[in-house]
Amino acid sequence: MSILVDKNSRIVVQGVTGREGSFHTKQMLEYGTMVAAGVTPGKGGREVEGVPVFNTVKQAVEKQEVNVSCIFVPPPFAADAIMDAASAGIKVIVCITEGIPVLDMVKVARFISDKDVVLIGPNCPGIISPGKTKIGIMPGDIHRQGNIAVISRSGTLTYEVVDQLTRAGLGQSTCIGIGGDPIIGTTFIDHLKRFKEDSETEGVVLIGEIGGTAEEEAAEYIQKEFPKPVVAFIAGQTAPPGRRMGHAGAIISGGQGKAEDKIAALQKAGIAVALNLATIGETMLKIKGKN
Amino acid sequence: MSILVDKNSRIVVQGVTGREGSFHTKQMLEYGTMVAAGVTPGKGGREVEGVPVFNTVKQAVEKQEVNVSCIFVPPPFAADAIMDAASAGIKVIVCITEGIPVLDMVKVARFISDKDVVLIGPNCPGIISPGKTKIGIMPGDIHRQGNIAVISRSGTLTYEVVDQLTRAGLGQSTCIGIGGDPIIGTTFIDHLKRFKEDSETEGVVLIGEIGGTAEEEAAEYIQKEFPKPVVAFIAGQTAPPGRRMGHAGAIISGGQGKAEDKIAALQKAGIAVALNLATIGETMLKIKGKN
C-alpha cells in the first residue's frame, strides 16, 4: 500500500505544453506513471509525449478519467489551475509551481476547505511511491520501494535524505514534499495520520525547516497519537532571523519559527532528531531496530 | 423532544435595544424563553427588560453562556450580525431581519458552510417549540404543545395554519419559519431530516410558496426517505410570473417556481396537498388517522 496515490492513479498534467510540464511528463512516463491527459487552454487536440492535451481539466476528467493532477502552471495562473482541478473533481492535486502570491493561496485554501480534495504543495517536488508512481519532479532513480515514509518541506534536501536511506538499505513507502511556502495544502500532521493507517509504512522521516510552527504541531501530534518510529531533521539552525532563506516559508519572524525551538519541541516529544543531516539514515536504522 | 431548541436554550438577542428587539425580548420572556443576554455595540452595560446588554456576541457567550441567537439587526448590518454570532460559537442562529441584500447572503451562506451552525431565516418568524421556548416573533398563544411539526416559508400564513391545527386539536412539536428570501440558511429537507429523528413529531405540515425549487426537492426527499405523514400547501397558485409577491423569494422567473409544478411534484411523490388553505387541519387529521 501507499498513501494518496498508487499504480492506478491516472494523472493529468496542467501546463503540459510548457518547458517544465513537457519535460517532467516524459520523466514521469519513463518512471511508469500513468499520465493520461494534459491540459493547456487553447491547445486542446495536440499531444505531448503521446499524451492527449485538453483545453480544460473538466474535459480531461470526462474523457480520460484522470483523478490526480500535477500542476506546472506559472505563478500568476497557478491558483486558478488548482481551483480548476478541484472543481473538476480531481481528488489529489500536486502543485509544483513556486512563487504563487500568498493571498492567492489564502483563497485557494478556503476554496478547497470544504471539498474532498487533497492539495500537495505548492512549491514542492511532489509525491512518489517508489516502484508504483511518481508525480512530480524528484529524480526517480534514487528511490527504492520499502517501508520508510518521508515528509518534507524541502525538495533537494529530500533527495539527499532519500539517497541516504536507499544507501542504508531503507526503501521508501511514500515520499511527500509538502512544500516550502507559508500556506500549503497539507501539513505534516495530515500525512502522519495517513501513514499511521498505512500498513506498508514502518517509520517516518520528517524534514522540517525554519519558519512557522508546523514542526511543533507535528511533535505534539506524534507524542499523543503516532505509534511508529520518527526521525526528524530541521534545516536552518544557522539561519539569521528576518531573512527569507530561499523558500517563501523559511523565515524566522515575530519570534516564531526558530530551528532551536522546533528541535526542542521535537525532542521534548521524544522524537529522535538528527542534528547532522548525514546521520538521518543511521538514526532511523537505530531506532527501527529498537522498536 | 423538540428539534434545535428546547427549554434549556439560552438566547442572545442581537439588536436588543432597537424597537423590535426590545419588544420581542419582552414577548419571549413572557412566553418563558430564557433570554440571557442582549447585544448592541456601544450599549454594553445597560439592561433591556432585565436582560444584560453586551457590546459583542463573544462577550455574551463568555459571560452568559448563550447558545442560540435571535437577530433583529437592520438589513445593512444583519449579515455582519450573523457572521458575528457564528464566529462567537453560537450554534443556532435565528435571523428575523427582512431585506438583507442577496449578495450579503451569498457570503453568509459560504461563511457558515463549514461551521457547525444552523441558520434559520433570514426574513422569517423564527422557531417555536410550544410550551418550551419561543425564539422569534410568532404570537405564542395560538400554539399548543403536541406532535405536529410545521415548516414554512411564510410568517402569517404559518400562524393561520397553526391556529387551524390547534383548533383541530393538533398540537405542535416544533414550528419553524425557514424564511421568504431566495437564499436562506436551512431548507425544508434540513429540518425534515431532524423531524424524522424526533420521536415527538408524528406528522409534518409543509408550507411552501412560489419561487425556487425547494418544494420539489423536498418532495423527492420525502418520497425516498421520510416515513411520517406530510401535508403540504403551496401559496401563490394565482400569482402572475415575473412579479415578486412580497417576499424576495416569491417570484416565478425563468420558467421556474410555479405553484402548479410544485403541487404536481408533491402529489407525484404521494404527499397530501391541501389545495385550499382552510382544509390543512382536516387533511392532517385524515391522513394521520390512516397511518
Next chain:
Amino acid sequence: MKLHEYQAKEIFLKSGLPVPNGQLVTTAEQATRAAQIIKGAPWVIKAQVHAGGRGKAGGVKLAHYPYEVVTETEALLGNPLVTKQTGPEGVIVNQVLIEEGIEIDREYYLSMVIDRSTANPTMIFSTAGGMDIEEVAAKTPEVIFKEHVDPVAGWMPHHARNLLYCSEPPPDQTTIAGLMAVMSNVYKLFMTLDCSLIEINPLVTTREGRAVALDAKVIIDSNAFFRQKELLELDDPREKDPLELMAEKYQLNYIRLDGNVGCMVNGAGLAMATMDVIKMAGAAPANFLDVGGGASEAMIEKGVEIILKDKRVKAILINIFGGILRCDILAKGLVAAAKKKGIGVPLIVRLEGTNVAEGREILEEAQLKFLVAKDMAEAAKLVAKQVSGAG
C-alpha cells in the same frame, strides 16, 4: 428594479463591456442627428420599455436608410407597445435607442443570476444566442451551460474556459479572449451593483473576434439600495402602474392584478393564499397587497385608498392574522379611510390574532357597514357572492 437597455449599456460601456455605438432619442429631430453621427446602414431602432417580448411585438426595427431611422423612431415614440408581458392597453414608448448595426459572426446567450440551491452567483451561457432561453432550456437543454461561482475567489479564468470550450470547435483565441473579458466584467458588475440579473441576449462575436453585447438586461436587488443610491436615480416611474407607484411611496407591497376583488392582507404568504382562495371561490383578485407587520394606521388607510382607486374593484376582502400587526390598528385605519372618502363597495372583514376583540369593537362602534367572516374560506365565499351579484 429594472434598468432600461440604454441605461444598462451606459453602465456596460463604463465598465469596459463592449456595446454597439448608440444614442437615446426622444424626438424625431434627435433621431435625424443620431442617424448622421452613428455609423450605418443598417441602424437598429429599439423601443426602451421595461416589458419583455419587445422584439416580437414590433418594438425593434431595422433601418437601412437615414430617413427610415427617423420614420421608425416616429412610429414608436408616444405610441403604446403591446407585448406578451403588458396588458392589452400596452405601454407608451417614451424613449428610443438608435444603434449601429453589427455584422454578426456567432451569437451567444449569457446571463448571471443567483442560484438559490447553491446560494452562488451563477453564469449561464449558451450557444443558442438570440433565442428565448426558456424555450431553449425546454427543447435543447444540452446547449445550455452553467458555472457556479464561489464567492471566496470570485470569477476565475477556469469558469470562463469551462463555458467557452463547451462547443466544438471552440472559438479562435482572439474571440475567446474577448468573451473571457466580457464574462469577467459581467461578474464584476453583478457584484458591485448588487444585481439580481444581468442578461446579454444575444452576445455576438464578429469575424474579427470582437465580442459585443447587442442587448442588455439588468435588474438591481432593491434590498441593496441603501448602498446603491446612485442606481436609484435610474428608476423610471413612467414604466410603473400608477397605483403600484403610489403604494411604493407608502411602503406597501401592492401588485395590480386582473380581477375585481380588492384584498388587504398582512404577510406575503397569507396574501398569496388569500388570492388563491378567492380564485377557488370563483372570483378573481384585483390585487396583491401585503401591508406587512409594521403597518401603521396611516398605511392601512392609504392601502384602502389605493385599492379603491382601481375602478374595477367591486368588493374588498380584508384578511388579517394579527401578529406584530395588531387588529385594533387595522380597524382604526379602516375607519379612518371610510370616514374620509367612504368605501362604496361591499367590505368583508376577517380578523384574527393579537387584539382581535378591540379591533372588532372599533369597527362596530364606527358603524361601518361590513360583513364578518369567521375564517378565510367563508371570507372568500362571501366576497365571491358579492362580486357575482355585482358583476
Next chain:
Amino acid sequence: MKLHEYQAKEIFLKSGLPVPNGQLVTTAEQATRAAQIIKGAPWVIKAQVHAGGRGKAGGVKLAHYPYEVVTETEALLGNPLVTKQTGPEGVIVNQVLIEEGIEIDREYYLSMVIDRSTANPTMIFSTAGGMDIEEVAAKTPEVIFKEHVDPVAGWMPHHARNLLYCSEPPPDQTTIAGLMAVMSNVYKLFMTLDCSLIEINPLVTTREGRAVALDAKVIIDSNAFFRQKELLELDDPREKDPLELMAEKYQLNYIRLDGNVGCMVNGAGLAMATMDVIKMAGAAPANFLDVGGGASEAMIEKGVEIILKDKRVKAILINIFGGILRCDILAKGLVAAAKKKGIGVPLIVRLEGTNVAEGREILEEAQLKFLVAKDMAEAAKLVAKQVSGAG
C-alpha cells in the same frame, strides 16, 4: 520587499488612513523649509532606513525648536546608523522624515499578517502600543488580541468590535469609529497591495477621538510583483547589500552572512542544511546561495563571481544534488568562472544526482584544482580544515 516609513505613509494617506503631517527631506535646506510648513513644536525627526530597532539606536529625534529640526536632520543625514539589525558598520541614512508631533491620549499596536496555520489574514491588536510586540507577547500575552479574517466576506465590523471592546472601559464611540475605519482600511490595503505585513506601532488616539498612525511598516509579497508593478518602483536599492542586489539581478537566491566559507547549493532546504553542517564542522558560512532548479551555466558562473566578491571568503563549498539542475551544467558554469577570473581560494565540490559522471568529467578535463567530497559531512570537514588553515 520592505517599504520605507514615508512610502508606507504616503500610501496610507491616499487610502484614507490618517498619518501625521510630514515631509521627506534629504538636505538641511529642505529641513529648514519643512520646519516652517509643518505645525510644531514639537517635531519628530525620523531616519528612513529599512533596519529595525531605529528608535533605540538614535534614529528618531524630537525637536522643540525649528533650529533643532535642522541640526537633528543634519546629524542623521549621510551618517551611518547602527541598530541591532544592522552590522557594526551600520547603514547610511539617506533620507529623513520630519513630522508634526501628535498629542497622544492612548497608544495601541496594530498589525496584519498571514496566519500560517489558519491560512487567513489576521489582525493583531494590543493595548500595549509603542512597545516591542515580541516582548509584550512573551511577558503579557493577555493584552494581545487576534482576529482571523475569512476571505469569503473579508474584514467585517464584528472583527473590529471584538478587538476594540476587549479593553475595559472601551474607548468612546468617536474613537471606536476612527479605529474601526483604520482597521478596515488596513485590511483593504493588505489585500489590494499583496502585503505580507502591515504594522502600525504605535497607532495612537487623541483626546478628540482622532486615530493616527505614528509609525508605518509595510512589507510587500515579492511573489506578487507581476500584478503590483507600481510598487516595485518603491524599492530602494541603497538599503541592500550590493552583493545581494547583484544576485537579485541574476535571479539567484543569495544572502550574505558573517562567516568565511562561500557556499553554492541547489535547493533552499539543502542550502540551509549545508550552512548547518559547515557550522557543525567548526567553520562559518559566508553566505546562503540557492541557485535553484532552473539554473543555467551563466547563472552558476555569476554565482561564483558573487561569492568571490566577498573578500572574507577563504574557501568555497559547492554542494549539488542534481535533480532538475544537471551536474554537467554546474560543472560548465564553474569552469567558465574559473577561466574568466580564476578562483583563488580552495574549492570543495560535492556532486550527486543527475549527470554526475558527466559533471565530474568536465571538471577534471578543465584541470580545475578542487577537492572532491563523497558526501556533505566530508565536504564540510574538508572546507573547515581549509579555512582553519587559512584563517
